[in-house]
Amino acid sequence: xxxxxxxxxxxxxxxxxxxxxxxxxxxxxxxxxxxxxxxxxxxxxxxxxxxxxxxxxxxxxxxxxxxxxxxxxxxxxxxxxxxxxxxxxxxxxxxxxxxxxxxxxxxxxxxxxxxxxxxxxxxxxxxxxxxxxxxxxxxxxxxxxxxxxxxxxxxxxxxxxxxxxxxxxxxxxxxxxxxxxxxxxxxxxxxxxxxxxxxxxxxxxxxxxxxxxxxxxxxxxxxxxxxxxxxxxxxxxxxxxxxxxxxxxxxxxxxxxxxxxxxxxxxxxxxxxxxxxxxxxxxxxxxxxxxxxxxxxxxxxxxxxxxxxxxxxxxxxxxxxx
Amino acid sequence: xxxxxxxxxxxxxxxxxxxxxxxxxxxxxxxxxxxxxxxxxxxxxxxxxxxxxxxxxxxxxxxxxxxxxxxxxxxxxxxxxxxxxxxxxxxxxxxxxxxxxxxxxxxxxxxxxxxxxxxxxxxxxxxxxxxxxxxxxxxxxxxxxxxxxxxxxxxxxxxxxxxxxxxxxxxxxxxxxxxxxxxxxxxxxxxxxxxxxxxxxxxxx
Ligand code: SF4
Ligand code: SF4
Numbered sequence: 001x002x003x004x005x006x007x008x009x010x011x012x013x014x015x016x017x018x019x020x021x022x023x024x025x026x027x028x029x030x031x032x033x034x035x036x037x038x039x040x041x042x043x044x045x046x047x048x049x050x051x052x053x054x055x056x057x058x059x060x061x062x063x064x065x066x067x068x069x070x071x072x073x074x075x076x077x078x079x080x081x082x083x084x085x086x087x088x089x090x091x092x093x094x095x096x097x098x099x100x101x102x103x104x105x106x107x108x109x110x111x112x113x114x115x116x117x118x119x120x121x122x123x124x125x126x127x128x129x130x131x132x133x134x135x136x137x138x139x140x141x142x143x144x145x146x147x148x149x150x151x152x153x154x155x156x157x158x159x160x161x162x163x164x165x166x167x168x169x170x171x172x173x174x175x176x177x178x179x180x181x182x183x184x185x186x187x188x189x190x191x192x193x194x195x196x197x198x199x200x201x202x203x204x205x206x207x208x209x210x211x212x213x214x215x216x217x218x219x220x221x222x223x224x225x226x227x228x229x230x231x232x233x234x235x236x237x238x239x240x241x242x243x244x245x246x247x248x249x250x251x252x253x254x255x256x257x258x259x260x261x262x263x264x265x266x267x268x269x270x271x272x273x274x275x276x277x278x279x280x281x282x283x284x285x286x287x288x289x290x291x292x293x294x295x296x297x298x299x300x301x302x303x304x305x306x307x308x309x310x311x312x313x314x315x316x317x318x319x320x321x322x
Numbered sequence: 323x324x325x326x327x328x329x330x331x332x333x334x335x336x337x338x339x340x341x342x343x344x345x346x347x348x349x350x351x352x353x354x355x356x357x358x359x360x361x362x363x364x365x366x367x368x369x370x371x372x373x374x375x376x377x378x379x380x381x382x383x384x385x386x387x388x389x390x391x392x393x394x395x396x397x398x399x400x401x402x403x404x405x406x407x408x409x410x411x412x413x414x415x416x417x418x419x420x421x422x423x424x425x426x427x428x429x430x431x432x433x434x435x436x437x438x439x440x441x442x443x444x445x446x447x448x449x450x451x452x453x454x455x456x457x458x459x460x461x462x463x464x465x466x467x468x469x470x471x472x473x474x475x476x477x478x479x480x481x482x483x484x485x486x487x488x489x490x491x492x493x494x495x496x497x498x499x500x501x502x503x504x505x506x507x508x509x510x511x512x513x514x515x516x517x518x519x520x521x522x523x524x525x526x527x
Binding site: 042043284285288289 | 332339342343345346347349350351352353354355356358
């Protein structure tokens with residue numbers, strides 16, 4: 001029997017661990033989102049199912065799984081069902097290069113950051129297919145909105161990430177983390193505050209989070225690209241969105257907030273604490289700001305984020321050259 | 323110049339975003355205002371601003387009679403047409419009175435015909451149509467309408483939501499009179515004596 005390469009085994013374990021992590025996080029984030037929404041509106045949020053409503057997301061999941069999978073007539077069946085899978089599957093890959101802890105990295109690679117950015121783009125394709133495959137004009141319109149938004153916000157996101165890459169001279173996330181210190185003032189966010197802000201805003205746009213959640217807009221715009229999806233078809237998009245949120249927050253934590261390094265004891269808990277803090281801020285923003293109009297959304301991007309990101313990049317390049 | 327000013331306006335308006343975060347942040351850490359209904363019930367202090375189905379307000383001296391002057395303002399103001407008011411008609415004069423009036427007229431005197439009293443004889447309200455918009459309450463010149471604080475209203479038939487507000491007011495007035503009497507009875511010294519003797523009798527036997 002030929003030897004099974006160690007790398008492959010490690011990769012498999014990492015993928016399984018990531019799948020478990022993503023699933024679990026979906027539940028935790030659904031719960032958090034609803035609790036925060038409740039508290040902001042001075043309600044208790046989920047309360048009845050389990051202590052403090054802890055089992056509510058599980059009940060939601062069971063309900064979602066139990067629902068009938070419905071294919072609209074006249075739709076392209078293959079594309080229609082490929083879309084949710086295509087939106088969810090690449091997400092698992094996105095977690096591979098993220099350094100959760102000093103040793104807990106799925107696969108360390110020199111072009112890790114590039115891999116994340118490249119595969120994150122697949123989501124746009126998935127949304128495009130979903131809208132097209134649905135044979136529904138609201139689906140198509142929603143998909144068009146989503147694609148315009150994703151493509152637009154990807155640029156400032158890239159530019160702000162690039163500024164960090166210029167500074168550290170590496171696209172390897174582990175190297176970037178190691179380049180920073182444990183204490184907050186040694187983190188990149190203090191050298192590149194503008195890049196951090198731009199990154200965070202673009203990340204909101206990229207993950208379709210409020211106030212930039214026009215692609216989905218469940219109730220107000222007759223929903224978006226997922227109008228026709230029922231049960232787990234919708235659930236996959238949902239899960240992918242939450243997983244994407246974790247990815248962008250993880251990347252932010254690694255690039256700007258010192259990753260797993262922290263005061264006193266380094267370790268994965270620092271990383272998770274930072275990621276969850278950022279996620280909480282994202283949820284907080286969602287329940288604070290009203291949704292922007294679509295032209296406002298594009299204006300924010302093209303008139304503000306893009307020029308600022310470019311400026312920031314030029315200044316960084318200039319300073320690094322000196 | 324205006325471009326720079328606009329730019330500066332945009333930058334300064336960023337502050338409002340932070341204010342927004344502060345508002346929701348404060349709410350986040352504040353106490354819940356929701357009650358866990360079957361386990362807790364609402365006290366009257368928590369009902370400030372609550373809009374229950376409409377009810378009529380009685381006259382201070384005759385609580386069973388509404389302050390309403392049957393002016394129809396609420397009926398006209400209501401966008402959902404849920405209020406029906408029927409004005410009271412002038413009382414029909416008796417034979418003798420008619421005769422007297424006729425005679426007076428013949429003598430060339432001015433005759434005072436009986437006028438309709440300014441009050442409703444019917445006041446119906448369909449809560450199933452009402453959006454609790456408040457137009458009727460605001461427009462009533464006699465201030466004869468208000469929201470009830472009926473939090474736990476439940477019915478099993480839509481028809482039950484058609485309410486006779488006059489009957490409701492009468493029932494309320496009766497209930498409040500009965501309550502007052504009960505209170506008085508409980509407070510009066512005679513009763514206390516009676517009670518105590520009763521109690522003593524109870525312990526003795
Ligand atoms: S609250 Fe509005 S809808 Fe209801 S009875 Fe009054 S005017 Fe009509
Ligand atoms: S507006 Fe007031 S006074 Fe006039 S009919 Fe309605 S309740 Fe009566």
